[in-house]
Amino acid sequence: MTTPSAHKDAKVDFTKKMAMVEDALPLWRRFDQWWLLFLAVVAITAILMIQKPDPYKRIAFFLWDGVRVTLGITVVSFVLILLLGLIGGLGRVSKNPLISGMASLYVEIIRGIPLLVQLMFIYYASPIILRGIGQRLVGIFPGIAAKLTTVQLNPFLAAVIGLTVCYGAYVTEIFRAGIEAIPKGQMEAARSLGMSYFQAMRFVILPQAVRIILPPVGNEFVALLKDSSLVSVVAVADMTRRGREFMSSTFMPLETWLMVALLYLVMTLFFSRIVAYTERKTSYVR
Amino acid sequence: MSDNLSDAGNIIEIENVHKRFGRVVALDGVSLTVKRGEVVVIIGPSGSGKSTLLRCINHLETVDSGRIVVDGIPLTDAKNIDLVRTETGMVFQLFNLFPHLTALENVMLAQRVVRKRSEDEAERVAHQQLEKVGIPEKADAYPAQLSGGQQQRVAIARALAMQPKIMLFDEPTSALDPEMIKEVLDVMLDLAREGMTMVVVSHEMGFVRAAAKRIFFMCEGHIVEETTPEGLSLATCKEERTRQFLRNILI
Numbered sequence: 001m002t003t004p005s006a007h008k009d010a011k012v013d014f015t016k017k018m019a020m021v022e023d024a025l026p027l028w029r030r031f032d033q034w035w036l037l038f039l040a041v042v043a044i045t046a047i048l049m050i051q052k053p054d055p056y057k058r059i060a061f062f063l064w065d066g067v068r069v070t071l072g073i074t075v076v077s078f079v080l081i082l083l084l085g086l087i088g089g090l091g092r093v094s095k096n097p098l099i100s101g102m103a104s105l106y107v108e109i110i111r112g113i114p115l116l117v118q119l120m121f122i123y124y125a126s127p128i129i130l131r132g133i134g135q136r137l138v139g140i141f142p143g144i145a146a147k148l149t150t151v152q153l154n155p156f157l158a159a160v161i162g163l164t165v166c167y168g169a170y171v172t173e174i175f176r177a178g179i180e181a182i183p184k185g186q187m188e189a190a191r192s193l194g195m196s197y198f199q200a201m202r203f204v205i206l207p208q209a210v211r212i213i214l215p216p217v218g219n220e221f222v223a224l225l226k227d228s229s230l231v232s233v234v235a236v237a238d239m240t241r242r243g244r245e246f247m248s249s250t251f252m253p254l255e256t257w258l259m260v261a262l263l264y265l266v267m268t269l270f271f272s273r274i275v276a277y278t279e280r281k282t283s284y285v286r
Numbered sequence: 287m288s289d290n291l292s293d294a295g296n297i298i299e300i301e302n303v304h305k306r307f308g309r310v311v312a313l314d315g316v317s318l319t320v321k322r323g324e325v326v327v328i329i330g331p332s333g334s335g336k337s338t339l340l341r342c343i344n345h346l347e348t349v350d351s352g353r354i355v356v357d358g359i360p361l362t363d364a365k366n367i368d369l370v371r372t373e374t375g376m377v378f379q380l381f382n383l384f385p386h387l388t389a390l391e392n393v394m395l396a397q398r399v400v401r402k403r404s405e406d407e408a409e410r411v412a413h414q415q416l417e418k419v420g421i422p423e424k425a426d427a428y429p430a431q432l433s434g435g436q437q438q439r440v441a442i443a444r445a446l447a448m449q450p451k452i453m454l455f456d457e458p459t460s461a462l463d464p465e466m467i468k469e470v471l472d473v474m475l476d477l478a479r480e481g482m483t484m485v486v487v488s489h490e491m492g493f494v495r496a497a498a499k500r501i502f503f504m505c506e507g508h509i510v511e512e513t514t515p516e517g518l519s520l521a522t523c524k525e526e527r528t529r530q531f532l533r534n535i536l537i
């Protein structure tokens with residue numbers, strides 16, 4: 001409380017300087033040195049495929065379907081995770097004790113169970129529960145009961161549900177932290193202008209919170225990309241599963257897993273750089 | 287809805303309001319009324335409940351007991367509190383501008399969202415209000431690029447754009463450098479001259495003498511004394527607590 005205004009002025013200068021630095025940067029300077037690591041890994045992968053097409057090119061072609069499945073599952077899950085994280089985060093900061101309690105319970109339970117176990121549970125155990133419910137409903141809702149008793153979970157769907165429920169808990173906490181980082185006065189100013197709670201969230205709090213949560217959420221995306229390899233245990237033909245199939249038919253574990261590791265690395269390094277780039281682009285000083 | 291107590295001349299009626307935060311009693315039976323077009327100033331030591339009282343008028347705090355009626359609508363059982371809030375503009379000590387929006391967008395946002403004005407109209411009103419507070423050239427600046435005084439004037443423009451009937455000021459100049467205080471006070475003086483109903487928590491004696499109609503001295507959650515600008519001196523104040531406070535701030 002000593003000299004708030006002097007503090008404020010220092011910040012103003014800092015923002016102006018930051019703005020100037022950002023404008024002065026030529027395009028190539030925005031690519032930091034870690035892009036070199038990415039290029040090196042891409043180069044190693046390419047050289048292996050060109051110099052020794054057998055087996056490396058063969059492995060890469062065999063894995064290609066898996067790459068698409070891995071990316072597809074990651075992107076679809078991530079969109080749902082953002083949605084769930086937003087709802088969960090709003091729930092966590094709710095003044096209604098029932099809503100915030102339920103959101104907290106979700107986070108605490110899900111974060112305490114390994115992702116691999118959750119995937120197993122959803123794919124193998126949850127159909128049994130659904131069938132059990134179906135049998136109870138036979139006399140009441142024959143239509144729904146018939147569907148439930150013969151339920152079969154699509155592996156892709158099970159994987160997406162598993163990843164979404166699990167990562168949704170972590171992203172909920174990121175959203176909560178981002179919303180709570182916005183000073184209380186922002187909500188008060190918005191409410192004093194006649195905005196409802198949700199209007200204030202939508203137009204004042206969340207646009208500011210998004211800038212704060214973008215870097216950690218981006219990191220979650222990269223982590224999700226790697227953790228999606230766990231879905232290979234629930235019969236999804238992702239990159240890891242394709243690698244296992246190739247290994248068991250050719251008995252070339254070294255070459256297979258080297259190629260799988262390189263392809264994961266290419267993807268994660270690329271997305272990490274994108275996250276770092278957006279982080280610098282959207283950082284601003286209050 | 288019509289109430290015998292609601293005199294047509296009173297736009298704010300506060301009756302025996304109590305409010306506590308845990309064990310701390312912030313308001314202990316406060317009653318006061320404000321007439322349409324009146325400028326009322328509340329002074330008092332920190333922690334005396336001035337800001338809490340102001341925030342209760344805007345329903346940013348809820349009262350524990352007692353009654354607050356704003357423009358004929360009792361706040362305790364108002365069906366749509368957001369509607370009542372659009373009648374009262376509030377200016378905060380720390381400005382609370384939206385940092386992700388330009389000055390112009392700050393003034394436009396609530397007009398668009400709450401008043402449902404068209405983009406063109408909201409922009410026209412926003413330019414008008416920024417003109418009125420004397421910084422039309424800063425319309426496209428972000429809050430971080432403005433001085434404290436400029437930020438506070440944008441905040442006043444933002445509140446005025448909603449065409450409120452009452453303006454509440456919560457220590458609007460206490461976070462400002464001395465040379466910026468005048469530019470904000472001048473805007474407030476203009477508003478007072480135009481006949482805006484204002485409730486101001488402030489210790490700026492220049493403003494108090496020039497604009498206030500009545501002055502309330504608060505201490506420990508009570509209104510200790512009511513006086514006028516002329517009566518606000520060591521010689522004329524009746525209560526010892528008020529005189530003690532004046533001795534401290536007039537030096």
